[in-house]
Amino acid sequence: MWEYQKTLQYPIRIQNPNPLYAKIIQSQYGGPDGELGASLRYLSQRFSMPTPELRGLLTDIGTEELGHLEMVGTIVHQLTRNLSADEIKQNGFESYFVDHTNGVYPASSAGVPFTAAYLQCKGDAIADLTEDLAAEQKARVTYDNILRLVDDPDVRDVIKFLREREIVHFQRFGEGLRLLTDRLNAKNFYAFTPGVDQPVPVR
Amino acid sequence: MNADSIKCRFMAIRFSIWDLHLYLDTHPGDTQAMQLLEQYETQYAEIRRQYEEKYGPFEPGNGEAWLKSPWPWELGKGDC
Numbered sequence: 001m002w003e004y005q006k007t008l009q010y011p012i013r014i015q016n017p018n019p020l021y022a023k024i025i026q027s028q029y030g031g032p033d034g035e036l037g038a039s040l041r042y043l044s045q046r047f048s049m050p051t052p053e054l055r056g057l058l059t060d061i062g063t064e065e066l067g068h069l070e071m072v073g074t075i076v077h078q079l080t081r082n083l084s085a086d087e088i089k090q091n092g093f094e095s096y097f098v099d100h101t102n103g104v105y106p107a108s109s110a111g112v113p114f115t116a117a118y119l120q121c122k123g124d125a126i127a128d129l130t131e132d133l134a135a136e137q138k139a140r141v142t143y144d145n146i147l148r149l150v151d152d153p154d155v156r157d158v159i160k161f162l163r164e165r166e167i168v169h170f171q172r173f174g175e176g177l178r179l180l181t182d183r184l185n186a187k188n189f190y191a192f193t194p195g196v197d198q199p200v201p202v203r
Numbered sequence: 204m205n206a207d208s209i210k211c212r213f214m215a216i217r218f219s220i221w222d223l224h225l226y227l228d229t230h231p232g233d234t235q236a237m238q239l240l241e242q243y244e245t246q247y248a249e250i251r252r253q254y255e256e257k258y259g260p261f262e263p264g265n266g267e268a269w270l271k272s273p274w275p276w277e278l279g280k281g282d283c
Contacts, residue, residue, distance in 0.1 A: 006261055008275045009221070011214060057228040064221070074276035081278070168222070175229035 002063070009067045010161045014078040014154040019093035021150050022079035023109055026096075028146070028162070029072045030106025030114035033138040039065035041119035041135060045128040051183070054125060057176045058132075061169050068162055073104045075158060124193045129177040133170055140166035213254040216247045 028034045042062030049055045080093075080102050088097050095111065106114035119135075122128055143163035150156060223240045230236060255261055259272025 004263060006259075006263075006269070006272070006275060007214065007217070009214075009218060011210070012276075013278060053228055053231065057225070060225055060228055064225075070275065077276050078278055168225070172225055172229055179229060 002066075008071050008074060009064070010071065010158060012071060012074045012078065012154075012158050014075065014152070016152060016154070017081055017083055017087070018079050018152060018155075019083060019087060020091035021152065021155055022076045023091065023093055023096060024149055025072060025075050025079070025109075025146060025155070025159075026107065027109035028139070028142060029069065029076060029104060031108035031112075031142075032118050033135065033142045034106075034108075034114075034118075035065050035069040035072050035139075036106050036114055037118040038062075038135060038139060039069060040116065041121070042132065044119070044121045045132070048121075048123045048125070048128075050125055051180060053179050054129070054176050057172060061172065064165070064169075068165065071158065071162065075155060076104050077102075079155070125180055126177070129173055129180065132173045133177070136166045136170040136173060140170070209250065209253050209257055213250045216243055216250055219243050220247060 030036050039062050042058040042065065046055050046058035046062065049058055083093075083102075088094055096105075099105075108114075120128070120131055122131070140163055143159050143166065146159050147156060147163070150159065220240065220243045223236055223243065227233065227236055227240070251261065259265075260269045263269050
């Protein structure tokens with residue numbers, strides 16, 4: 001289970017609303033490489049992880065991603081507060097506003113609603129961890145793209161923090177994959193499904 | 204950003220504990236990291252008490268104080 005803690009992982013205080021920036025950063029809420037997909041991916045994949053380290057790692061990184069979802073939602077919320085009708089019409093924000101007003105809805109920057117098709121849960125630890133490594137890199141690239149598009153230092157500071165976390169998670173998933181392959185037959189990594197064909201000994 | 208403020212120190216220590224926790228998932232035998240974690244946890248108990256005194260409850264169960272203290276997405280006065 002989870003219990004809520006009333007704080008963000010990193011403080012967010014954005015002074016100046018900006019609907020264009022909100023529309024860009026929205027993608028990390030409910031877009032293809034966003035935090036909602038990340039949390040659901042890891043929290044779903046952990047059920048079939050064959051070792052305690054991997055069960056712990058996916059639980060903890062999945063939990064942190066829920067915290068990042070809250071952070072991205074906070075950025076979008078603070079960027080869209082107190083907007084005038086004119087500000088809404090600028091920057092193409094009216095197409096979002098007409099359906100969601102100032103609510104934070106999980107969709108991509110282009111308006112595509114979130115879908116579970118953004119993630120996989122293959123039940124094979126090597127397949128799933130390899131996807132997780134790619135997912136962290138894709139999220140890091142998205143944050144880099146946001147940094148290319150956004151000038152506001154209040155926003156950039158938080159995006160840089162989130163970008164760093166993708167790098168740390170990539171490192172941890174790499175270690176997790178190595179811990180797994182160290183326990184498998186090196187001649188046979190990819191020819192069977194760990195946990196199904198030949199269970200990894202549980203410590 | 205005022206790194207000396209209670210809120211900043213609270214968030215920094217919480218974050219350090221969390222990041223060590225992830226590290227220990229893949230390095231469960233690292234005694235040096237375990238010692239560092241214990242140090243941070245000792246500091247955390249005190250800073251959390253100070254934080255809750257100033258900013259209100261951090262976890263649910265406090266009735267009105269829980270509801271009325273600022274929510275994380277609200278644009279607070281911000282000393283952090």
